[in-house]
Amino acid sequence: MNSAAIEVKQIYKHFDAVQALRDINLEIKQGEFFALLGPNGAGKTTLINIIAGLTIANHGTIKVMGCDVITQYRKTRQMLGVVPQELVFDPFFTVRETLTIQSGYYGVKNNSSWIDEIIYHLNLADKADTNMRNLSGGMKRRVLVAQALVHKPPVIILDEPTAGVDVALRQALWTFIKQLNQNGHTIVLTTHYLEEAETLCHRVAMLKQGQIIVLDEIKNLINSANCQTIRLKLSPDKLPETLVTYPHRYTNDYYFLEIKDYSQLEFILTALRSATIQILEMQLLQPDLEQVFINIMQDKN
Numbered sequence: 001m002n003s004a005a006i007e008v009k010q011i012y013k014h015f016d017a018v019q020a021l022r023d024i025n026l027e028i029k030q031g032e033f034f035a036l037l038g039p040n041g042a043g044k045t046t047l048i049n050i051i052a053g054l055t056i057a058n059h060g061t062i063k064v065m066g067c068d069v070i071t072q073y074r075k076t077r078q079m080l081g082v083v084p085q086e087l088v089f090d091p092f093f094t095v096r097e098t099l100t101i102q103s104g105y106y107g108v109k110n111n112s113s114w115i116d117e118i119i120y121h122l123n124l125a126d127k128a129d130t131n132m133r134n135l136s137g138g139m140k141r142r143v144l145v146a147q148a149l150v151h152k153p154p155v156i157i158l159d160e161p162t163a164g165v166d167v168a169l170r171q172a173l174w175t176f177i178k179q180l181n182q183n184g185h186t187i188v189l190t191t192h193y194l195e196e197a198e199t200l201c202h203r204v205a206m207l208k209q210g211q212i213i214v215l216d217e218i219k220n221l222i223n224s225a226n227c228q229t230i231r232l233k234l235s236p237d238k239l240p241e242t243l244v245t246y247p248h249r250y251t252n253d254y255y256f257l258e259i260k261d262y263s264q265l266e267f268i269l270t271a272l273r274s275a276t277i278q279i280l281e282m283q284l285l286q287p288d289l290e291q292v293f294i295n296i297m298q299d300k301n
Contacts, residue, residue, distance in 0.1 A: 038207035081148035225287035240275035
């Protein structure tokens with residue numbers, strides 16, 4: 001029995017002169033909770049579209065649960081559920097009607113009990129009989145998730161599923177998705193909320209400019225990070241010239257400075273005192289997936 005949920009071999013894809021993907025090789029095992037990460041334009045959605053059969057690669061092969069996405073497309077579509085980034089819906093039906101019709105697309109009959117369970121877990125019960133066009137953006141995204149799950153696919157791909165939604169949906173969604181993963185479903189997640197990927201996923205592939213530049217277990221990546229970060233809030237809000245050359249970033253009124261060892265901390269404090277810059281807040285942060293991601297994207301040219 002093939003243990004791979006998704007096999008990607010030597011995938012290339014170009015759109016005219018733009019090389020979207022080049023030599024993508026990837027195997028995602030059955031039952032994994034896998035993260036596919038990268039900056040905007042890295043090729044994540046293009047790869048997902050090829051896996052889903054919405055886009056055809058210029059070269060290479062992809063299999064879902066051992067079935068080729070081109071030559072055995074009917075089988076692969078049955079075994080795959082995809083939550084897209086875009087809000088795509090039919091404005092003429094209610095939530096429950098939408099899910100019932102979606103079941104029919106896959107030939108699933110007498111699916112009302114599973115539809116009720118999905119509606120309950122995604123907190124859609126009070127909107128079940130509401131027309132889709134009358135839902136908020138967050139509610140419509142919940143329905144997209146429900147549509148991807150309605151035929152109980154063994155492989156579920158979530159492309160930015162929590163973008164622009166409230167905290168309540170995130171919590172409800174991840175509780176439900178984690179339960180599905182524990183029941184044996186393979187989950188592939190793309191997200192810009194890297195704390196989600198760190199908490200939920202076991203392995204990660206990082207894409208940049210259409211290539212996989214990192215493929216490893218998340219814990220290995222974090223453990224291999226040989227730096228820590230000092231978070232500082234300063235008054236006046238600037239770094240002295242002696243610290244500008246340090247690897248740093250500025251986000252939401254905080255400076256984040258990377259250090260290799262604690263001896264650098266004394267140098268930073270001395271430099272701030274010499275420049276008469278007051279420290280309003282200071283925190284030593286241990287490496288996390290976000291910091292690892294930033295470092296990798298900066299280092300890989």
